Amino acid sequence: MIIGPSLNTDLNPYDKDEQDLEIFYGLPRKVQFCKICNMSNQQPMSSNEYAHSHSSTKNTLTFNEEGVCHACSFNKLKESGEIDWDERERELLDLCDRFRREDGSYDCIVGGSGGKDSAMQSHLLKYKYGMHPLTVTWSPHLYTDIGWKNFQNWLHVGGFDNFLYTPNGKIHRLLTRNATINLLHPFQPFILGQKTFVAKMAAQLGIPLIFYGEMPGEYGEKISHKVSSYSSDSESGDGAGFSLDYISGKDIRDVYLGGKLIGEYLEDGVQLADLKSYLPMDSEILRKKGIDFKYLGYYKRWVPQEAYYYAVENTGFEANPVRTEGTYSKYNSLDDKVDGFFYFTRWIKFGVGRAMMDSAQEIRNHHISKEEGIALMRRYEGEYPARYEKEFLEYISMTQEEFLELCDRFRSPHLWKIEYGQWKLRHTPWGDIK
Ligand SMILES: [Zn+2]
Numbered sequence: 001m002i003i004g005p006s007l008n009t010d011l012n013p014y015d016k017d018e019q020d021l022e023i024f025y026g027l028p029r030k031v032q033f034c035k036i037c038n039m040s041n042q043q044p045m046s047s048n049e050y051a052h053s054h055s056s057t058k059n060t061l062t063f064n065e066e067g068v069c070h071a072c073s074f075n076k077l078k079e080s081g082e083i084d085w086d087e088r089e090r091e092l093l094d095l096c097d098r099f100r101r102e103d104g105s106y107d108c109i110v111g112g113s114g115g116k117d118s119a120m121q122s123h124l125l126k127y128k129y130g131m132h133p134l135t136v137t138w139s140p141h142l143y144t145d146i147g148w149k150n151f152q153n154w155l156h157v158g159g160f161d162n163f164l165y166t167p168n169g170k171i172h173r174l175l176t177r178n179a180t181i182n183l184l185h186p187f188q189p190f191i192l193g194q195k196t197f198v199a200k201m202a203a204q205l206g207i208p209l210i211f212y213g214e215m216p217g218e219y220g221e222k223i224s225h226k227v228s229s230y231s232s233d234s235e236s237g238d239g240a241g242f243s244l245d246y247i248s249g250k251d252i253r254d255v256y257l258g259g260k261l262i263g264e265y266l267e268d269g270v271q272l273a274d275l276k277s278y279l280p281m282d283s284e285i286l287r288k289k290g291i292d293f294k295y296l297g298y299y300k301r302w303v304p305q306e307a308y309y310y311a312v313e314n315t316g317f318e319a320n321p322v323r324t325e326g327t328y329s330k331y332n333s334l335d336d337k338v339d340g341f342f343y344f345t346r347w348i349k350f351g352v353g354r355a356m357m358d359s360a361q362e363i364r365n366h367h368i369s370k371e372e373g374i375a376l377m378r379r380y381e382g383e384y385p386a387r388y389e390k391e392f393l394e395y396i397s398m399t400q401e402e403f404l405e406l407c408d409r410f411r412s413p414h415l416w417k418i419e420y421g422q423w424k425l426r427h428t429p430w431g432d433i434k
Pocket residue numbers: 034035036037038039068069070071072073
């Protein structure tokens with residue numbers, strides 16, 4: 001599908017000299033691609049979503065003087081011998097020994113959908129390390145057939161107990177529509193809900209240990225490889241973990257959901273009880289209950305393709321029979337019909353699409369070469385996710401015309417230009433458009 005500017009889009013901002021082009025979201029003016037994995041320096045890093053409004057700026061992936069991104073530097077470190085993986089495994093055995101319960105109750109919790117990562121994590125913990133994990137799932141709203149099947153196989157073939165939580169569908173739809181209109185981020189409500197749900201379940205059920213998958217340095221967050229916990233409360237110092245205190249003393253009415261203040265939702269008649277599942281837990285409760293968040297990827301070397309093979313073998317995981325739109329892969333992020341639009345909108349905002357994400361990761365793990373990555377991007381990057389378009393647009397109550405016009409409003413002029421009536425990125429890993 002060829003996408004040109006919408007009729008109502010003002011084209012003047014896109015028709016200026018390079019140094020005068022406006023920049024959205026505080027992105028770096030000079031677009032740079034990693035010498036090793038092709039990843040763009042426009043790639044945003046995690047930020048506090050509860051403060052995310054239309055005017056927020058982004059932190060982005062950092063590069064060293066040699067033009068290598070932090071994700072690549074981090075991955076090199078994993079292979080350099082700097083990390084003693086045998087020692088790390090002993091640390092994991094110790095951790096498990098400290099937390100393992102033999103009284104029939106759960107001793108750890110793994111959140112996920114039954115995708116390759118959560119499947120491998122939970123399976124290793126239960127069947128290799130003798131833990132008793134509970135698995136918990138925050139439901140996608142538009143389950144794909146393959147996503148539902150993998151979820152079921154995880155429990156029935158893999159052998160796990162699970163809580164599946166489905167939040168109020170009307171509210172989720174409202175938040176998804178707002179997050180799309182205000183932030184061009186249709187996945188934000190899902191991400192917020194999923195992230196906080198695991199901690200809430202751990203606190204409610206008295207489960208002291210939460211496992212996450214890969215370390216955040218793997219995708220370029222500036223968090224040291226020596227940090228095993230998600231929370232900065234557990235380990236402090238340089239490159240420590242994330243803060244759990246998202247609200248930081250703010251009045252709840254001043255917190256954003258979908259780019260709109262909670263105070264405004266309440267004035268519109270939405271009940272606070274209906275928004276609660278999207279809000280973070282009081283970090284004080286987590287502290288008091290002594291709940292810790294550990295990355296399994298700190299203890300065991302994390303290779304996404306190996307997680308895939310592991311899940312196929314042990315939990316009945318199946319790759320998609322059809323190629324995922326916007327990329328070449330068949331086993332990443334398959335559960336929700338909104339997934340494709342999550343990646344497509346990131347491509348609009350940051351010029352980073354799904355093929356770039358997938359290929360950069362596979363280059364770092366030596367499965368494909370830099371040149372193969374470029375060939376795959378030239379073929380698939382930015383492909384419009386047409387397969388579930390109808391359901392997605394119905395879900396957010398928009399026509400295709402309205403959605404594409406909205407996308408235009410999020411195209412930063414320093415990234416995009418129009419060539420022969422078509423939107424084109426000014427800069428790509430295979431060259432620039434003058
Ligand atoms: Zn890189």
